[in-house]
Amino acid sequence: MAAPVIETHALGKTFGLTPVLQDTEFRLSPGRGAIVIGGNGCGKSTLLSIFAGLVAPSQGYALIFGEDTRRFGPRYRRRIGMMSHQSFLYPNLTARENLELYARLYEVSAPREVAESWLARLGLADSADDRVRTFSRGMEQRLAAARAMIHGPSLLLLDEPFTGLDFDGAARVRTLIKSALDEGCSIVATAHTPFAVEGIEFELYEIVRGQVVPYQEEDAPRRGRLRSLLRPRPS
Amino acid sequence: MNAFLAILRKDLILELRGGRSTTALVSLALLVLVVLTFALERTAGGGPATGAGALWIALVFAGMLGATRVMVAEQENGCLRALLLSPVDRAILYAAKLTASATFMIAAAVAATIMAMLFFNLEFSDSLATLGIALILGALGFSALATLLAAISIRARGGELLLPLLIVPIFVPALIAGVKVSAAALSGAPLAAAREWVGILVAFDVLFIAAGYLLFEHVVGEE
Amino acid sequence: MNRRLYGALGLSALTAMLVALYMVFVWVPTEADQGIVQRIFYFHVPCAWVAFASFGLVAIAGIFYLWMGTQIWDDLGYAAVEIGMLFCTLVLITGSLWAKPIWGTWWTWDSRLTTTFVLWLMYGGYLMLRTIADDTEQIARFAAVIGIVAALDVPVVIVSVRLWRTIHPAVLVTRQGGHGLEDPRMVVTLLVSLAAFTLLFAWLLLLRFSELRMRTRLATLARDIALARFRAGAA
Numbered sequence: 001m002a003a004p005v006i007e008t009h010a011l012g013k014t015f016g017l018t019p020v021l022q023d024t025e026f027r028l029s030p031g032r033g034a035i036v037i038g039g040n041g042c043g044k045s046t047l048l049s050i051f052a053g054l055v056a057p058s059q060g061y062a063l064i065f066g067e068d069t070r071r072f073g074p075r076y077r078r079r080i081g082m083m084s085h086q087s088f089l090y091p092n093l094t095a096r097e098n099l100e101l102y103a104r105l106y107e108v109s110a111p112r113e114v115a116e117s118w119l120a121r122l123g124l125a126d127s128a129d130d131r132v133r134t135f136s137r138g139m140e141q142r143l144a145a146a147r148a149m150i151h152g153p154s155l156l157l158l159d160e161p162f163t164g165l166d167f168d169g170a171a172r173v174r175t176l177i178k179s180a181l182d183e184g185c186s187i188v189a190t191a192h193t194p195f196a197v198e199g200i201e202f203e204l205y206e207i208v209r210g211q212v213v214p215y216q217e218e219d220a221p222r223r224g225r226l227r228s229l230l231r232p233r234p235s
Numbered sequence: 236m237n238a239f240l241a242i243l244r245k246d247l248i249l250e251l252r253g254g255r256s257t258t259a260l261v262s263l264a265l266l267v268l269v270v271l272t273f274a275l276e277r278t279a280g281g282g283p284a285t286g287a288g289a290l291w292i293a294l295v296f297a298g299m300l301g302a303t304r305v306m307v308a309e310q311e312n313g314c315l316r317a318l319l320l321s322p323v324d325r326a327i328l329y330a331a332k333l334t335a336s337a338t339f340m341i342a343a344a345v346a347a348t349i350m351a352m353l354f355f356n357l358e359f360s361d362s363l364a365t366l367g368i369a370l371i372l373g374a375l376g377f378s379a380l381a382t383l384l385a386a387i388s389i390r391a392r393g394g395e396l397l398l399p400l401l402i403v404p405i406f407v408p409a410l411i412a413g414v415k416v417s418a419a420a421l422s423g424a425p426l427a428a429a430r431e432w433v434g435i436l437v438a439f440d441v442l443f444i445a446a447g448y449l450l451f452e453h454v455v456g457e458e
Numbered sequence: 459m460n461r462r463l464y465g466a467l468g469l470s471a472l473t474a475m476l477v478a479l480y481m482v483f484v485w486v487p488t489e490a491d492q493g494i495v496q497r498i499f500y501f502h503v504p505c506a507w508v509a510f511a512s513f514g515l516v517a518i519a520g521i522f523y524l525w526m527g528t529q530i531w532d533d534l535g536y537a538a539v540e541i542g543m544l545f546c547t548l549v550l551i552t553g554s555l556w557a558k559p560i561w562g563t564w565w566t567w568d569s570r571l572t573t574t575f576v577l578w579l580m581y582g583g584y585l586m587l588r589t590i591a592d593d594t595e596q597i598a599r600f601a602a603v604i605g606i607v608a609a610l611d612v613p614v615v616i617v618s619v620r621l622w623r624t625i626h627p628a629v630l631v632t633r634q635g636g637h638g639l640e641d642p643r644m645v646v647t648l649l650v651s652l653a654a655f656t657l658l659f660a661w662l663l664l665l666r667f668s669e670l671r672m673r674t675r676l677a678t679l680a681r682d683i684a685l686a687r688f689r690a691g692a693a
Contacts, residue, residue, distance in 0.1 A: 015458065017680055022689060056456075073322075074324070077320065080320070088316065090245070092252045097248070104241040210688060380607075386600065391600060393586075397587050400582075400583045407576050411618045435618050435621070453599050458594065458596050
């Protein structure tokens with residue numbers, strides 16, 4: 001079996017006196033997609049931040065591509081791409097300038113050409129030299145996706161990729177996820193509710209009391225779900 | 236090098252497209268100079284010394300409020316996060332931010348010098364180059380500190396108060412030296428006369444740019 | 459902390475201080491130029507020495523904290539700043555008390571006092587940071603960096619202020635400052651006073667340091683409790 005892309009060991013994160021994650025075990029095999037479900041404040045964004053090497057865990061550790069996230073070097077950062085509700089785009093730069101900047105930061109060879117091809121691929125070629133400030137939400141989102149993937153990451157971290165999107169936006173994200181997985185990328189996405197992408201079988205998880213556990217399909221509201229987990233299941 | 240130039244270029248372009256860092260610095264400097272004009276008693280023959288002092292007061296105050304904009308502005312759309320996500324060496328990020336901040340401060344210094352000359356009836360003498368050297372070195376040193384300590388503005392409660400509180404005493408040697416060189420320049424003395432002070436400015440800059448380069452990674456990260 | 463160490467240190471500090479007080483007020487001869495007031499010197503200089511040593515300790519603690527990441531170094535640095543500030547304030551006060559009878563003003567911008575004042579401001583800023591901002595690891599890292607930067611600044615401040623002052627002779631008279639002590643009894647008194655103040659400093663530092671260690675332990679305990687409650691499913 002191939003070495004896991006993500007592997008955690010007793011991962012925990014506490015902010016001040018508020019524990020968010022504790023004894024978290026999570027594993028992701030290469031080329032697989034995982035969805036982590038939870039409400040606000042449950043720790044799913046924190047989990048992604050730890051995987052991205054942005055936040056250090058309070059307890060335990062996470063290994064991405066076999067490397068401890070606390071000791072992340074450029075070699076590993078180059079293989080990770082991230083999208084969140086923040087666009088990571090400079091509003092006063094043009095689409096092209098944004099992409100070229102990040103291409104250079106990620107040491108992509110031929111940054112100009114690569115940026116060009118991504119703009120074409122996502123249908124932004126006409127607005128390539130317009131400032132991002134003038135973009136619609138959908139266009140901004142497409143560009144954010146291009147930014148996240150322009151360096152060909154092996155691991156994509158998507159923080160609530162469907163939040164605030166209309167039908168078209170959601171369709172685009174689905175296409176993006178599918179093509180990334182088809183190209184062998186691994187994906188971890190977080191969401192409030194599970195989503196489906198045609199042809200892809202996701203591993204579904206949720207965060208319960210700071211731990212990542214397999215997702216239980218329940219109709220009951222969150223609190224009810226917790227109670228029902230504690231209640232003995234009907235045989 | 237590639238990354239350094241890419242980030243620096245980005246900051247300069249953004250500034251030209253309405254970044255308002257330089258505008259903020261210049262406006263604040265102007266305000267301070269105006270206040271000083273009305274607040275200070277003008278002694279006859281005290282021109283160069285008073286003018287040099289006023290100029291540096293204006294720049295320090297403007298810098299306290301405006302020099303961290305290069306870092307603060309990165310927070311829009313989470314771009315600082317994106318930079319930290321990328322493979323860019325934190326020290327390179329520091330170098331790029333420092334250079335951008337210093338560039339804006341120098342631009343503001345030029346404007347402030349012109350205003351100070353008008354307000355305080357200073358002479359445009361041959362030693363303008365010396366004055367320029369003092370201002371450039373001062374701006375570099377201030378930016379080195381401000382960029383490093385900007386993390387405190389961003390991430391600590393009460394950061395906007397703490398930054399000026401910390402920068403001013405640390406900047407004192409450069410302030411003393413800068414004013415001395417500037418006063419000498421404005422009274423027409425050649426560079427050699429203020430040799431020692433220039434030496435202090437250079438030592439200050441080298442010391443704190445190196446310190447910032449090494450320490451930046453410890454302050455720029457997230458919790 | 460070890461009670462015996464406490465007691466031993468406290469006792470030796472007390473003894474040394476009593477000896478020093480006797481020597482300063484009774485034993486040492488009165489200085490020719492400045493009269494009785496000059497005796498302040500035997501307090502003023504050791505306070506300065508202690509303050510400077512303390513701030514050096516802050517920088518070293520800061521370096522170790524950034525390097526090792528263990529809380530004990532942060533506690534040491536914080537304690538050192540507090541005690542250092544105490545003695546720094548004493549330097550300024552004794553300097554002022556000395557200046558008034560000699561030069562007729564409560565404050566003079568002589569190079570040593572000015573340097574001490576700048577130091578006082580820098581570390582005052584450090585204390586403000588720790589007081590106003592939250593008590594997190596990130597703030598501790600900021601504090602470590604500030605401690606290092608401030609210590610790096612000290613030599614530059616000394617040189618620049620000394621140069622500054624030689625151009626404004628105005629109020630000033632070169633003070634003895636440890637050189638030109640004619641009577642060997644003066645030298646001995648100074649050394650004894652130095653030892654007494656150093657012991658006092660060590661004792662106070664130990665006191666404050668253990669207090670902070672306890673505080674750290676309490677915080678860790680609180681975190682552990684919060685974690686345990688979290689695990690058990692409480693709010």
